[in-house]
Amino acid sequence: METLYFLIEVLIKNVVVIAVLMFFAAYLTLIERKVLARIQIRYGPNRAGPFGILQPIADGIKSFFKEEIIPENADKPLYVIAPMIVITAAISMAAVIPFGDKLVLFGREIKLVIADVDVGLLYLFAMASLGEYGVVLGGWSSGNKYGVLGSLRAAAQMISYEVSLGLAIIGVLILSGSMNLREIVNAQKEMWFIVYQPFAFILYMICAFAELNRAPFDMPEAESELACGFNIEYSSMKFALFFFAEYTHMLAVAALATTLFLGGWHGPYLPGTLWFLIKVFLIVFVFIWVRATYPRLRYDQIMKLGWKVLFPLTILNLIVTAFFVTVR
Amino acid sequence: MKEYLGILIIILLSSLVAILIVGISYFLGERKPKKVKLLPYECGMTTIGPSRRRISVKYYIFAMLFLIFDIEVLFMYPWAVITKDLKLFGFVEMFIFIVILLIGYFYVWRKGALEWE
Numbered sequence: 393m394e395t396l397y398f399l400i401e402v403l404i405k406n407v408v409v410i411a412v413l414m415f416f417a418a419y420l421t422l423i424e425r426k427v428l429a430r431i432q433i434r435y436g437p438n439r440a441g442p443f444g445i446l447q448p449i450a451d452g453i454k455s456f457f458k459e460e461i462i463p464e465n466a467d468k469p470l471y472v473i474a475p476m477i478v479i480t481a482a483i484s485m486a487a488v489i490p491f492g493d494k495l496v497l498f499g500r501e502i503k504l505v506i507a508d509v510d511v512g513l514l515y516l517f518a519m520a521s522l523g524e525y526g527v528v529l530g531g532w533s534s535g536n537k538y539g540v541l542g543s544l545r546a547a548a549q550m551i552s553y554e555v556s557l558g559l560a561i562i563g564v565l566i567l568s569g570s571m572n573l574r575e576i577v578n579a580q581k582e583m584w585f586i587v588y589q590p591f592a593f594i595l596y597m598i599c600a601f602a603e604l605n606r607a608p609f610d611m612p613e614a615e616s617e618l619a620c621g622f623n624i625e626y627s628s629m630k631f632a633l634f635f636f637a638e639y640t641h642m643l644a645v646a647a648l649a650t651t652l653f654l655g656g657w658h659g660p661y662l663p664g665t666l667w668f669l670i671k672v673f674l675i676v677f678v679f680i681w682v683r684a685t686y687p688r689l690r691y692d693q694i695m696k697l698g699w700k701v702l703f704p705l706t707i708l709n710l711i712v713t714a715f716f717v718t719v720r
Numbered sequence: 721m722k723e724y725l726g727i728l729i730i731i732l733l734s735s736l737v738a739i740l741i742v743g744i745s746y747f748l749g750e751r752k753p754k755k756v757k758l759l760p761y762e763c764g765m766t767t768i769g770p771s772r773r774r775i776s777v778k779y780y781i782f783a784m785l786f787l788i789f790d791i792e793v794l795f796m797y798p799w800a801v802i803t804k805d806l807k808l809f810g811f812v813e814m815f816i817f818i819v820i821l822l823i824g825y826f827y828v829w830r831k832g833a834l835e836w837e
Contacts, residue, residue, distance in 0.1 A: 395722075402726045406733055414737075460749045464758040465771060476738035483734035487727050507726030514797065515727065535771045536760040548779050551786040558793040565800035624761055629745030633738065692836035695782070699834045703789075703825070707818060710796075714803055718811040 397500065405506050413486050417639040418448040424639075424680050431684040451632075458628035463535055466625065470533035475626065475633035478526030482640035485519045488512035489647045490574045492657050492665040504657075504665065505574060512573040513565070516648060517558065520603065523641060524550050530634065531622030542621030545611050545691065552698040553602035553609075559706035560595040563588075563713040564652045577656030584655040591709050593653045595702060597678070600645045602698065604638070607683040611691050646675040781833055792821055 429436030437444035492504030531543020568579040586593045602609040623634045650671040657664030760767050
């Protein structure tokens with residue numbers, strides 16, 4: 393009986409998390425357009441519903457009814473599977489992120505995380521890397537020069553920054569002594585890790601921009617060089633899926649930053665889940681803000697920054713952190 | 721062990737969502753294929769040469785570097801979790817490991833593998 397209840401609990405948590413995540417990812421497109429517009433002193437979308445609030449729904453319905461073009465020299469199975477891989481990996485990242493403490497419902501104590509596993513962080517990185525397969529396959533299988541170039545650039549850039557991203561968070565692991573994201577959050581009850589690891593947080597954020605292929609590192613879709621990048625040949629809902637996955641990925645990376653550095657659900661007065669969402673959207677706002685502010689870097693500058701600047705800095709941060717923890 | 725059930729279910733459910741979305745748009749969208757429409761899109765220009773041409777070896781070098789360094793990063797994770805218990809011994813051991821890693825890193829740098837031209 394206990395197993396059955398557990399199964400039902402996990403199923404309900406899954407459905408709720410996926411639904412909320414997809415809702416936020418859809419509305420993030422509107423938020424991004426609105427914020428960008430306001431920064432550039434424009435109105436942004438304001439025709440569909442009051443303040444353009446129905447715009448994501450209109451966009452979604454439109455994409456569903458659009459013609460689906462599969463180019464003739466595309467590798468058809470891979471071409472269809474690629475966007476599915478990207479979205480599956482992006483949504484699955486949410487499984488280990490704790491979005492609240494505990495909830496007591498019907499006499500059961502429910503942990504507000506889908507899977508409270510000890511290798512949470514490793515799983516998260518594995519899923520983030522899986523998404524890259526979708527990007528590379530998508531670009532290569534469409535049979536387009538720009539697509540191939542865009543996907544290769546995306547892959548090279550993502551893997552280059554993944555090394556530094558992995559190194560930047562080791563400081564947090566040393567302080568918390570666990571890879572379980574719930575325990576990492578609970579270790580921050582007294583003080584957030586951003587206080588002890590401000591340097592690691594900045595490095596993490598820089599790597600996150602590259603990992604998400606967002607400005608100022610949006611090389612894979614540099615419009616002036618590559619037309620559109622790896623998703624150039626995609627149309628209708630398959631194109632929308634790539635887009636959608638990008639925003640889901642963005643939410644997941646922001647949620648990870650919240651969990652590792654900003655104390656997750658901890659905060660005074662308000663309920664935990666609300667605090668968590670506030671912090672996530674604060675980081676998402678920074679992502680959008682940076683896009684509106686900084687110009688795009690050149691590709692060789694990106695690779696140079698990743699390997700020659702960020703990598704040594706993260707190693708230095710790691711050694712200093714380990715030194716102070718052991719000496720103390 | 722049963723905690724991993726959540727991961728299995730979210731992977732199944734999200735693949736289902738992906739298949740549903742692609743499947744629905746497959747049936748809803750109209751289809752009028754034309755010869756020109758199915759050509760690779762290059763902003764209106766006629767495609768010259770094969771689409772899948774040889775690509776720069778640079779990407780391959782960076783993939784290899786990534787493999788080496790990422791494995792070393794992953795090797796540090798279990799150490800990082802128990803640094804507090806290992807005290808000075810663990811720090812010295814890992815310091816030696818990082819020095820060896822950095823020797824390799826500077827060798828790669830000197831060889832010019834990190835340049836992008």
